[in-house]
Amino acid sequence: MFFASDNGSGVPEAVLASLARANAGPTRGYGNDPLTVRVHDRVRAVFEAPQAAVHLVATGTAANALALACLCPPWAAVFAHADAHAIVDECGAPEFYTAGAKLVPVAGEHGRMTPEGLAGAIATTGRVGVHSVQPGAVSLTNATEAGTVYRPADVAALAAVARAAGLPLHMDGARFANALAAIGCSPAELTWKAGVDVLSLGGTKNGLMGVEAVVLFDPARSWEFELRRKRGGHLFSKHRFLAAQMEAWLDGDLWLDLARRSNAMAARLEAGLAGVPGARLVHPRQANAVFAAWPRAAHRRAQAAGAAYYLWPADQTLEGPDDEAVSARLVASWCTTAEEVDGFVDILRG
């Protein structure tokens, strides 16, 4: 009963097998090997973006911070939802990589910025000329930190606001596969066709050991990205071991299968919670995470049984009245099983 995070899971056998295959013989380093070249091409094909620049890194924080650093100068304001990983969970990595940009939180229900909210935040910033940081970029997270998704039309609406202000649009896709699987559109439709300039395509939360692809749909800043990556210490010498993971992930659409699996388990959790007395959803469940509240007594039973998950927000405790609802985050991963979910729900039911 592990619902603490989708990064608690391991990797499918196919990924291990791909690593073993890539292990044969010496090869050139730093991404100049044939496997890496092939995987870059593969990502371009998946996104129907033959001109895009693709670069692999090992962590989502690196992907986001490097992408933003390529999009805006040190005096930029970067607009993102107040809950965005780049604002809350990266210990200032975007500030570090951009040499001091300001992350401006944008409010919005269920983890999603609205076009109006974004436009308002942009209008407020930069109103005092040289005295103020200047609007620099927009970053949206899909699927969001609240387990919801932006559909292509939602992305396009935000992209229109960004474009009107002359700002590039970054998508933090740490859970891009989950969003894609939930929506059922094509990768291109959810990204560049909707106005996304740069995507952090996350593999780690969806079945890889630690691989993310940064896709620059406009390759103009590709060389800058490479220099920033090297300078950030993120250029792997044995680069083929990143590429091998991603190749297995894309092969036969494994990435989408894994995402569908975790989404389905989250849906099963949602359905099960519907039968738990006093339980209610906090955010609509759209991808692989369920944000819900239920009585404290049921929390106590679950935790006594060894269930792993976070109270959300984190400043809540299990001290207090039994029947008071306390909210939590439950994240399903590709290796979550129906048995785990059902067992967990049974315990909550009491």
Added chain:
Amino acid sequence: MFFASDNGSGVPEAVLASLARANAGPTRGYGNDPLTVRVHDRVRAVFEAPQAAVHLVATGTAANALALACLCPPWAAVFAHADAHAIVDECGAPEFYTAGAKLVPVAGEHGRMTPEGLAGAIATTGRVGVHSVQPGAVSLTNATEAGTVYRPADVAALAAVARAAGLPLHMDGARFANALAAIGCSPAELTWKAGVDVLSLGGTKNGLMGVEAVVLFDPARSWEFELRRKRGGHLFSKHRFLAAQMEAWLDGDLWLDLARRSNAMAARLEAGLAGVPGARLVHPRQANAVFAAWPRAAHRRAQAAGAAYYLWPADQTLEGPDDEAVSARLVASWCTTAEEVDGFVDILRG
């Protein structure tokens, strides 16, 4: 016949097997898993340093840059040999992570700083008070970029100079195992017992996919290191996959076996070159790299036969008189074979 770099090699089966074992079941992320805790302890034990702080990262550049950033402020001068990786091959990563420190090259034969050379460089810097950057740290590379090693007494002599100037001592140990295997002393003797404050312990060039341990013998800056690592995007969520590699590497002293193997192949290259007409060593061969010069005609034969290695320095070419000696770097890795070496030498002999 691959002698281009030791990072062109793959990993031993034991490493793959360890990854497969670590793949079982969900676990806590970000290094809070039992395997990571165990590996940290293991590194401490290997170095007889129970109080040391140990942190894993995936690249040598990250290890060096994060280590130096913990050791000195933005206005520091960092003294290192003119050929040091941190000066020549990291695209300014130390400058980036330290927020602008100045790397000061120190001359020295065969890739080694001398105590006198180091003392002179320190004396020259910082002589104009607030107008100048201030001496901040010393970084030495062992084994060096010239394939030589510092023995414990050499390290201690440099440490004495550093200590006299109030400077901490960092060791870039991207090839630490090779140095250790060459010298035959204990890890402690080559590091903290000789005055090293922080070690970048490299696994990647010696059989891992991408794992380095930063060992802070004084743990006072451990939390700072963790924050800098996160902020640099170098904290792996699925951290156990770094730990698993390093566990296999330390198990049964595999790391030293691998290093001995590559050192032995370099020695075999050295011996073979002795029989090549017109060949001579450029630097003494002490670890797993051979720097040698031999006639251009032999180079042409080797390259025609598909041998991979770099001319060194890189601004030389194969255009020119047949019998003129051109220097090159030959690096042996743990998977270099005696057949490769002998075949290569045979071709050089003509």
Added chain:
Amino acid sequence: MFFASDNGSGVPEAVLASLARANAGPTRGYGNDPLTVRVHDRVRAVFEAPQAAVHLVATGTAANALALACLCPPWAAVFAHADAHAIVDECGAPEFYTAGAKLVPVAGEHGRMTPEGLAGAIATTGRVGVHSVQPGAVSLTNATEAGTVYRPADVAALAAVARAAGLPLHMDGARFANALAAIGCSPAELTWKAGVDVLSLGGTKNGLMGVEAVVLFDPARSWEFELRRKRGGHLFSKHRFLAAQMEAWLDGDLWLDLARRSNAMAARLEAGLAGVPGARLVHPRQANAVFAAWPRAAHRRAQAAGAAYYLWPADQTLEGPDDEAVSARLVASWCTTAEEVDGFVDILRG
């Protein structure tokens, strides 16, 4: 009728005379001249802080950014009121000088943080361990950007919250003299006796050409400040010309006279506005700025007559109904005259 800013004013004759006196003969540069030494001592005496380190710079932004950089690391959260100059008006200078800290806005009426608001903001930040920036420092502005003041007890209450969280307390005193003159306490009582660790003591808005003193009540970081100042390009070679201004300013308590003068003119504005139909204060008037709203028709008359001031907030316009109140900021300086004030009020009255 100039109420746009207190930095629109010039300097008293005494300041020019002091510059002329300091102009005699060659002297050592970079602050090693006798005049600078004397002025440093003088500031220490004024603050009853014989151990404090005093350093002069030429702009308030430099004073704040350098002070904050000495107080906290790059991964810090700096808590300040949402309207603080350091957050709104410095184009990211604190982010630049700290190498990427995050400025966290704290809400609060009339430009003032409350202890509860500050405590809440601190509690919210840093709750996720290494993933989050870490609470680093508190910065309060006195007099505030809303023209109000913190009295010693207010400062002490915020300092207690900061201290409880282990955070140093910075005071942006761009208008410190105005606050001091308004309150009538001693400089020490409003600073270190109330828990302030570092003060940016502003001269520029109160009669100097461009001089601020940074006072580190604990001198431990004095040398670091000097290096950061030099590195930031803020160490004047002809330093005596900064010192000469500040000497004239402190002589005979000129600084307090100037502040009393501007405060009195703001009080006169406040009193005059009481007689303007439809006018009302937006913030309590406590120092040298008046934030008030009055009918648009009166604004139009004032601007037609050449009165200079800013609508506040800046996104308002004079387009719209005549009798609708529009808010503005009126700042009095040391050279504002009673005639200016009265003439302005007459125009508003119609």
Added chain:
Amino acid sequence: MFFASDNGSGVPEAVLASLARANAGPTRGYGNDPLTVRVHDRVRAVFEAPQAAVHLVATGTAANALALACLCPPWAAVFAHADAHAIVDECGAPEFYTAGAKLVPVAGEHGRMTPEGLAGAIATTGRVGVHSVQPGAVSLTNATEAGTVYRPADVAALAAVARAAGLPLHMDGARFANALAAIGCSPAELTWKAGVDVLSLGGTKNGLMGVEAVVLFDPARSWEFELRRKRGGHLFSKHRFLAAQMEAWLDGDLWLDLARRSNAMAARLEAGLAGVPGARLVHPRQANAVFAAWPRAAHRRAQAAGAAYYLWPADQTLEGPDDEAVSARLVASWCTTAEEVDGFVDILRG
């Protein structure tokens, strides 16, 4: 007898008078005042560069660091003479403002880079692709730190090397007026007509309290410069007091008169030294500084008489044999007198 530095001098009466004139009445801040606008135009006229962007700052270090930050990215190598102020005397300001660029020292006799030396340094850097910092800009100092000058043809030759490598050319003109006065060409001929892209035009060492103009001959990066200046804390609110100084300086070519005066006093020093037994020039004397060596006994007499100057290099001492020559730097300023010079020479003669 003050020859320690040209920044030990004060300012001519005309500068004080100009400050007094500028002191009348309130005005808009931050450079939006009529006087600043007028002075910008004036600089453009002096340089026959109607399209240039002109910005004032208060220190030479700020001028250089801001200029370089506008010219190159964080991963740049900046080529400058090994003695350049930006390398030796700015405590890492260029590294700070560029977010971590690497200053690469270029050797060259008498403080001057040669085209061959520059070309060699450029060729050496950036040879390893993404692993190395990338050639980013060239900075030359005129007059040099050795008191010599680059003539227009010298500048053009270096500019040709820079241009061939795609690098912009910065001129540190802390003593530009002295160079100009020495050569007798026009400001345009010594700058943009010879290939200079950005000039730091120094007023401080030549009669101002602290004013430098950064002239971007291509104004494309003007707005970036303004944002960097503000962010660096270098935008003066009472900007007219910088402009007032520079207006007086340019009026009636006062700047050139002052420079001619200091150059002439240096020439007089040179001539006087010719009559000192055992004295010899270390560098050709071309502007306002004399680098010479003379017997230690004469040094002792001079210092006993209160003469102020630096031994150069600084690691020499007056301990040692009487007749051994020790080298020193003697800098004449606009207020150096013939009496001072002659008196000093008399003492040296004994």
